[in-house]
Amino acid sequence: MRVARVRMRMRKPVGSEGRQERGGRAGAGAVVVVGAGPAGVAAAVCAADQGVRVVLVDSAVRAGGQFYRQPDARWGARRPQVLHHGWRTWQRLTARLDAHLADGQVTHLAERHVWFVERAGGDGFVVHALGGSGQDRPETVRGDAVLLATGAYEKVLPFPGWTLPGVVTAGGAQAMLKGGLVLPPGRTVVVAGTGPLLMPVAAGLAAAGARVGALIESAGPGRLAWGAAKVAGHPAKLAEGARYAAALVWRGVPVRTGHAVVAAHGSVRLEAVTVAALDAEGRVRAGTGRRIACDALAVGHGLLPHTGLAGALGCRIEETAYGGWGVAVDGEQRTDLPGVWAAGEASGVGGAELALAEGEIAGRSIAARLRGREPDRRGCAAAAGTRAGLRAFARVIDGVYGPPAQWAERVGDDTVVCRCEEVPASAVRSAVAGLGATDLRSVKLLTRAGMGWCQGRVCAPGVAGVAGCAWSPASRVLAQPVPLAVLAREEGAAP
Amino acid sequence: MVGAACAFYAARAGLRTVLVDRGPVAGGTTGAGEGNLLVSDKEPGPELELALLSLELWRRLVAEDPGLRTAVEYEAKGGLVVGSEYAGLAALEEFAARQRAGGVAAVGVDASELRSLEPNLDGGLAGGVLYPQDCQVMPALAAAHLVREARRAGAVLRTGEVVTAVRRAAGDGGRVLGVRTSRGDIHAPAVVNAAGTWGGEIAALAGAHLPVLPRRGFVLVTEPLPPRTVRHKVYSADYVADVASDSAALQTSAVVEGTAAGPVLIGASRERVGFDRTFSLPAVRRLAAQAVGLFPVLGRVGVVRGYLGFRPYLPDHLPAIGPDARVPGLHHACGHEGAGIGLATGTGHLVAQGLIGEVPELDLAAFRPDRFGAEESG
Ligand SMILES: Cc1cc2nc3c(=O)[nH]c(=O)nc-3n(C[C@H](O)[C@H](O)[C@H](O)COP(=O)(O)OP(=O)(O)OC[C@H]3O[C@@H](n4cnc5c(N)ncnc54)[C@H](O)[C@@H]3O)c2cc1C
Ligand SMILES: Cc1cc2nc3c(=O)[nH]c(=O)nc-3n(C[C@H](O)[C@H](O)[C@H](O)COP(=O)(O)OP(=O)(O)OC[C@H]3O[C@@H](n4cnc5c(N)ncnc54)[C@H](O)[C@@H]3O)c2cc1C
Numbered sequence: 001m002r003v004a005r006v007r008m009r010m011r012k013p014v015g016s017e018g019r020q021e022r023g024g025r026a027g028a029g030a031v032v033v034v035g036a037g038p039a040g041v042a043a044a045v046c047a048a049d050q051g052v053r054v055v056l057v058d059s060a061v062r063a064g065g066q067f068y069r070q071p072d073a074r075w076g077a078r079r080p081q082v083l084h085h086g087w088r089t090w091q092r093l094t095a096r097l098d099a100h101l102a103d104g105q106v107t108h109l110a111e112r113h114v115w116f117v118e119r120a121g122g123d124g125f126v127v128h129a130l131g132g133s134g135q136d137r138p139e140t141v142r143g144d145a146v147l148l149a150t151g152a153y154e155k156v157l158p159f160p161g162w163t164l165p166g167v168v169t170a171g172g173a174q175a176m177l178k179g180g181l182v183l184p185p186g187r188t189v190v191v192a193g194t195g196p197l198l199m200p201v202a203a204g205l206a207a208a209g210a211r212v213g214a215l216i217e218s219a220g221p222g223r224l225a226w227g228a229a230k231v232a233g234h235p236a237k238l239a240e241g242a243r244y245a246a247a248l249v250w251r252g253v254p255v256r257t258g259h260a261v262v263a264a265h266g267s268v269r270l271e272a273v274t275v276a277a278l279d280a281e282g283r284v285r286a287g288t289g290r291r292i293a294c295d296a297l298a299v300g301h302g303l304l305p306h307t308g309l310a311g312a313l314g315c316r317i318e319e320t321a322y323g324g325w326g327v328a329v330d331g332e333q334r335t336d337l338p339g340v341w342a343a344g345e346a347s348g349v350g351g352a353e354l355a356l357a358e359g360e361i362a363g364r365s366i367a368a369r370l371r372g373r374e375p376d377r378r379g380c381a382a383a384a385g386t387r388a389g390l391r392a393f394a395r396v397i398d399g400v401y402g403p404p405a406q407w408a409e410r411v412g413d414d415t416v417v418c419r420c421e422e423v424p425a426s427a428v429r430s431a432v433a434g435l436g437a438t439d440l441r442s443v444k445l446l447t448r449a450g451m452g453w454c455q456g457r458v459c460a461p462g463v464a465g466v467a468g469c470a471w472s473p474a475s476r477v478l479a480q481p482v483p484l485a486v487l488a489r490e491e492g493a494a495p
Numbered sequence: 496m497v498g499a500a501c502a503f504y505a506a507r508a509g510l511r512t513v514l515v516d517r518g519p520v521a522g523g524t525t526g527a528g529e530g531n532l533l534v535s536d537k538e539p540g541p542e543l544e545l546a547l548l549s550l551e552l553w554r555r556l557v558a559e560d561p562g563l564r565t566a567v568e569y570e571a572k573g574g575l576v577v578g579s580e581y582a583g584l585a586a587l588e589e590f591a592a593r594q595r596a597g598g599v600a601a602v603g604v605d606a607s608e609l610r611s612l613e614p615n616l617d618g619g620l621a622g623g624v625l626y627p628q629d630c631q632v633m634p635a636l637a638a639a640h641l642v643r644e645a646r647r648a649g650a651v652l653r654t655g656e657v658v659t660a661v662r663r664a665a666g667d668g669g670r671v672l673g674v675r676t677s678r679g680d681i682h683a684p685a686v687v688n689a690a691g692t693w694g695g696e697i698a699a700l701a702g703a704h705l706p707v708l709p710r711r712g713f714v715l716v717t718e719p720l721p722p723r724t725v726r727h728k729v730y731s732a733d734y735v736a737d738v739a740s741d742s743a744a745l746q747t748s749a750v751v752e753g754t755a756a757g758p759v760l761i762g763a764s765r766e767r768v769g770f771d772r773t774f775s776l777p778a779v780r781r782l783a784a785q786a787v788g789l790f791p792v793l794g795r796v797g798v799v800r801g802y803l804g805f806r807p808y809l810p811d812h813l814p815a816i817g818p819d820a821r822v823p824g825l826h827h828a829c830g831h832e833g834a835g836i837g838l839a840t841g842t843g844h845l846v847a848q849g850l851i852g853e854v855p856e857l858d859l860a861a862f863r864p865d866r867f868g869a870e871e872s873g
Contacts, residue, residue, distance in 0.1 A: 118776050136795075314773045421756075435639040436520030438654050445526045445635035448756060453718065455800055477774045477801035481718060484761075485794030487783035 029053060029370050032127045032143035034114050034309060037065020038090070038352045039344025039359035040149035041097055046363025048100040052370060055141050056108045057129055063097065063108065064090070065151055065344075067352040069175060086352065093356075112139060115479050117146055117309050117340075125339065130482065138486045145339045145366050148315075148327060149359060150306035152345035156193075157301050157403055158462040160263040160412045163419055166270025170201045170300030189296040190273055192216035192261040195401045196351075197300055199244040205298070206251040213294045215248060216275055218282070218404045220258035227400035234393050262289065262410055264297055273297055282404025301403050303349045304461070308479040310346065313337060317473050320348035322391045323398025325473050331384070332365035332375060333358055341366060350394035357386040408465040417466055418459040420452020428466045440474070443467045450474075453481070496525040496634055496836050497828050498689035499641040500843030505687075506648035508847045513681055514650055515674070517657040520642050521635035523691050525836065527804025529714060529762050530634040531728055531750060532837035535574040535626035538590075539597030541861035542813060546834070547598055548857060549841030550628055556840065563644070567637040568755040574629030575604070575612060575727040577620045577789065584621050587732035591624045600627050613726055615792045629728055631752065634836045653678075661686055661701035661825070671701065671824030685850055687826045692807035694815070694829030701822050704869050705815055707830045709770050709805035712763035713778050715786075718797045719757025728752040729789055749785035751793075759793065761786040763833070770805060808832040809867070816842055816862035817849050826850065827864040 031047055033040045036058035044054045060069070068090045100106035112129040120126045124144040131137045154171040156162070168176075170191060190213045191202040202215040217224075231237055248255055256275065262284060263274045277288035305326045307317045315335040316328040326348030327335055333343045343362040344355035360383040368375040411417065413426035431437040431446040440460060443449060449463045450456030456463070456474055464471035502514040516522065532550055537543040554571075557564035578584030591601040602625040609616055609623055646652055653676075660675035673682040688697040691707075698705035730750040749761050764778040779801055787794045807830050809815060814835075815827040828846050831838050845855045 116774070116776065312774050431639075434643060436642055436652055436654055437639075438519035439522070442519035442522055442526065442635070445521055446639050451756075451800075453799060475772075477779075477803075478798060481797035481799045483794065484715075484717065484783050484787050484796050484798055487715075487780055487798060488787040488794070 030055065030143045031145040031147060031366050031370070032057060032125065032141050033147045033149060034058075034117070034127065035065065035149035035151055035344070035346070036060065036063040036108065036110075037149060037151045037344055037355060038067060038093075039151070039346070039355035039362070040065070040147065041093055042356045042359030043147050043149060043341075043343055043363035043366070044106050044359075045093060045096045045100065046360050047367045048105040048363075049096075050364070050367035051105075052367045054100070054106040055127075055143065056106055057112045057114055057127060057141060058108070058110055059113045061110055063094065063110075065352075065355075066171065066175075067355075089356070109139070109141070113480050114309060115482050116477075117148075117313050119313065119337075130480070130486065135480075136483050136486065138489065144370060145341065147333075147341040147343060147362055147366065148310050148335075148346050149342070149344045149355075149362075150309060150346045151355075152303040152305045152349050153457065155301045155304045155461050156299055156458065157407055157465060158411050158415055158417050158425070158459070159261060159407075160410070160415050161265055161270075161273075162299070163416050164264050164266050164270045165268070166266065166295060167264055167297045167299065170197055170298045173296070173298035174201045174204055187211065187295040188213045188293065189298055190214050190216065190261070190275075190292055190294045191298045192273070192275075193300040193302075194218045194403055195300060195302045196241075196397055197303070199241065199248065201298060201300070202253055203244045203247040203251075206248065206253055212248075212251070212253040213292050214275065215253055215255045216259045216261055217255070217257045217401075218260045218278060218407075219401050220278070220280070223400045224257055227396055230396040230399075231393055234389065237393055260284075260404060260407070261297065261299070265291075270295065270297055278404050282406040284410070301461075302401065303345060305346050305349060305473070306479075307346060307473045308476045310335065310340070310342060311473065311475040312477055312479070313340060315340060315342070322348060322350060322395040324349045331361075332369075333362035334365065334369075348391075348394075350390055354387060354390040354394065357383045357390065361387065403465075408468070411462075411466050417462050418447075418449035418452065418456075420454055420459075421448040421450075423447050423449040423463075425466050428463055432467050432469075437467065439469050440464050440467065440471060443469070496521070496638045496641075496839045497691065497831060497842055498687070499638040499645065500839035501687050501689050501828050501846050502650045502843075503641045503645040503648070504843040504847035505850055506645045506650040508851050510847070510850060512645065512650040513653060513683070514642065514645065515653045515656050515658060515676060515681065517655065517677075519654050520652070521638045523693075524804045524806060525638050525691075526635045527714075527802055528634055528712065528806070528833075528836065529750070529752075529760055530568075530632040530637065530836045531574075531752070532630040532632065533574060533626075533728070533834070534594070534599045534628050535576055535601075535624075535728075537594070537599075537834075539593055541857075542834070542838075543594070543597050543599070544857055545814075545816075545838055545841045545845075545862075547628075548844070549838050550630065552840035552844055553630065553632070553837075563640055566640045568633040569630065570632075570755065571627075571630045572752075573727050574626040575609075575623055575729045576626070576732050577609060577616065577623035577729060578732040579620055583732045584623075587624055601625070602627070613729060615724060615790050616729070617789060617791055623732065625727070631728065631754075632836065633755070637836065637839075658690075658697060658700070661697065661822075663701065663822070668823050669702075671822060685824050685826060687828055687846055687850075689828040691829055691831075691835065692805045694807060694827065697829075698819075698825075698827070698864070701819075701825050703819055703821050703825065703864070704867060705809075705827065705830070705864055706867055707807045707809060707815075708767070710808045710832065711766045711768050711771065711803060711805055712833070713775065713782065713801055713803045714760055714762035715779060715782055715798045715801045717759045717761070717793070718799050720753070720759055720796065722757075723753070724792070725751055725753040725759055725790060731785065731789060749782045749789070751786050751789055758799070759796070765806075765833070772803065774801070774803075806832045807835070811866075813861055814838065814842065815864040816845055817855065817859040817864065819864045821865050821869070 030053040310327040327342040343358035657677040662672040664670040695707040809830040814830040819825040
């Protein structure tokens with residue numbers, strides 16, 4: 001049994017002692033949850049309900065993750081809920097979290113960036129984080145188990161002009177909206193790319209008072225209709241989509257499916273985009289190009305899971321049955337490494353509700369396994385049913401959306417594909433044609449694409465497309481940059 | 496890297512050359528190491544002779560073609576070995592004296608000269624030795640551009656093709672007839688085994704025993720720093736005292752070097768753990784501590800990534816180079832451990848000489864591929 005290697009030491013909850021554990025030993029029967037999005041919070045609450053001590057470590061100021069990102073109290077936003085569906089679910093969950101925070105069952109370490117999770121022999125795990133405004137204050141947390149609930153980030157594929165100031169990710173636009181609710185008035189924003197997130201982003205921007213010039217979705221109407229027919233079994237989801245679509249119509253936002261932004265223009269910053277219709281193969285239909293003046297372009301081509309911590313630990317990462325990649329998990333959200341669980345988008349992209357269900361299952365499993373028990377099947381049944389349905393839905397969504405097959409052809413030779421190292425597409429193409437590069441790693445070694453600050457997180461899918469080779473999550477040793485002195489100082493120091 | 500150099504010198508010698516790799520160019524250890532071309536760490540002996548020959552060949556290559564010099568990021572920056580206490584320094588100076596006798600340029604440097612050579616070095620260092628011959632290349636680019644040059648001289652590159660068998664004649668002493676690959680047969684009267692850490696597997700396909708084993712190393716890469724933050728390849732003399740007792744400890748100390756692109760590289764650790772790819776925090780901490788010990792300014796600098804590779808080593812820490820007396824037509828060029836980038840040019844040159852029947856410029860006795868006997872072969 002894989003659980004046999006997890007240390008099973010359970011103590012009674014120790015109330016406010018939880019505070020003292022910060023940076024030290026979290027105690028017996030403790031789980032460290034990395035990521036306070038819907039998956040992490042749901043798991044933390046469920047595990048804490050069953051008496052497990054939880055340390056919730058997250059890089060953001062407040063819990064909520066990508067979706068339920070809450071405005072910082074400083075901005076004094078009064079009605080964050082206007083931007084969310086499922087807000088009430090989240091409110092109920094945070095109320096439970098608050099109760100556990102108050103009784104010390106859960107400790108929330110906010111603004112901590114985890115750079116490595118270390119297997120500490122037979123003695124559980126040590127989670128290494130950086131805190132402080134400079135992200136240079138080292139901190140370690142010990143636990144008997146670890147849940148990786150690190151979520152996903154946005155994939156953006158290159159096109160001519162994509163590096164101009166004013167071009168942002170769709171998620172970035174939404175985060176600004178949710179985090180601060182500030183938007184320069186009177187500006188026009190175009191939302192473009194592919195995927196189910198574009199609609200809520202456009203609707204959210206419009207609701208917040210931005211002029212949304214257009215929503216440009218590269219998936220064609222045929223795929224969308226096929227998808228709609230397929231998800232007939234998910235009336236709630238259909239209704240959700242219909243709601244967003246209605247909101248866009250209501251605000252007069254033109255929606256163009258089967259179209260793509262083929263170039264962004266501007267001298268110092270973005271001034272306009274060229275939008276063109278695509279044929280069935282994803283190639284631009286001649287003569288359909290049209291310029292739209294705009295001040296901002298929010299682009300996104302889907303989500304990619306944060307699998308860095310899992311990869312460095314040695315967990316298996318694979319293509320999920322419902323599209324895309326993720327940390328491989330079993331029915332209880334356990335990874336192939338004893339003592340390590342993964343939930344939410346880290347284990348496969350499928351939306352906030354799926355993340356909640358997986359978090360609940362993981363939390364219950366952790367609580368049971370730390371006591372050496374099988375999880376209670378009946379207790380998990382509802383969440384497991386939700387999970388199965390949402391994964392089936394995610395599979396359909398994955399079949400509908402996706403960048404047009406021929407997108408890489410439109411990337412000009414002089415288009416920069418890796419911003420950190422300023423590598424143009426031509427360099428990538430000649431590494432393949434003239435230097436014997438055949439995969440993403442050799443392209444990187446021979447061009448420096450992906451060697452900079454972001455370590456390929458942003459550019460790797462784009463570089464792979466231009467090079468004509470496959471993308472898969474890279475295994476990275478460090479999830480984020482760590483000052484040398486921090487690495488050095490830890491030598492020999494008792495954690 | 497080694498296969499690239501062999502193909503380059505073979506093609507230049509006029510041989511019809513096919514370069515086969517199961518992956519891309521530079522996909523093996525070459526893409527997972529550093530590009531120090533060092534004499535400073537070598538004791539007088541066959542490896543030092545090979546290093547001196549190789550350095551001279553590197554120098555000639557980039558002198559002939561200035562474009563190549565920039566393409567492979569060749570820098571003749573020199574190595575600086577520093578001593579922290581007087582005892583370490585004395586051992587270092589004694590070591591340097593022996594190296595000088597072997598043909599190495601080694602210049603003693605006192606504490607104040609250290610400061611002008613490397614202004615950011617820790618103030619507490621007592622002195623060191625400067626090795627002007629030490630150079631650096633970017634290994635993946637070096638391999639790729641040598642392959643490109645080899646192709647220009649007529650060599651054929653076949654990537655993504657796995658060698659599955661070494662074909663040998665039934666009679667005629669079992670002469671090599673070529674190789675079988677995942678895409679078919681390649682006929683050739685000579686086969687060069689430049690499979691690095693996997694060289695033992697290719698040897699076994701030909702029925703010869705060659706115990707190449709992996710030795711893991713980690714490298715840390717910092718964010719880009721202003722030019723000349725670190726000017727030479729700098730490492731500590733602490734190891735010199737260990738040399739006599741255990742040569743494996745020789746390179747456990749961190750080498751700190753700047754690169755043309757800006758980041759500083761700190762490498763490399765040395766462990767025998769098989770092909771274990773899991774990240775070892777203790778190994779990396781040791782590297783970090785040593786680097787900050789040498790250059791306190793690096794403390795605040797962010798490490799953006801770390802990577803690891805598996806050096807190909809043979810039990811006596813010397814590579815296998817030249818014809819295999821047990822299998823006519825089989826030549827080896829593998830097992831260069833932590834020095835395969837530096838030693839590639841000399842190796843390629845010597846192997847090509849063997850292939851065309853010339854007497855090799857260096858005596859290959861110490862590198863004989865059959866020196867480990869025949870046990871466990873096949
Ligand atoms: C632009 C956009 C719009 C979306 N719209 C919708 C929608 O309308 N409907 C819907 O169902 N879903 C939507 N989603 C998806 C939804 O956000 C996710 O499904 C959900 O947030 C996933 O939850 P999670 O808990 O897995 O991860 P997340 O919510 O992403 O939470 C992960 C948390 O982990 C933290 N973290 C990651 N790495 C580290 C580290 N190394 N150290 C410390 N902390 C770390 C992050 O800061 C984050 O707080 C949208 C997503 C985006 C980006
Ligand atoms: C961390 C680290 C730091 C280092 N630093 C330095 C340094 O500073 N200076 C230095 O000189 N050296 C250094 N080295 C050592 C150097 O990297 C190696 O000695 C060198 O790369 C070996 O080159 P190679 O061509 O023999 O092997 P590789 O580069 O591994 O090439 C062998 C090739 O054989 C191929 N292959 C294997 N089996 C088959 C098969 N059956 N069919 C087809 N193809 C096959 C592989 O795909 C591979 O591409 C370092 C190594 C490490 C790990």
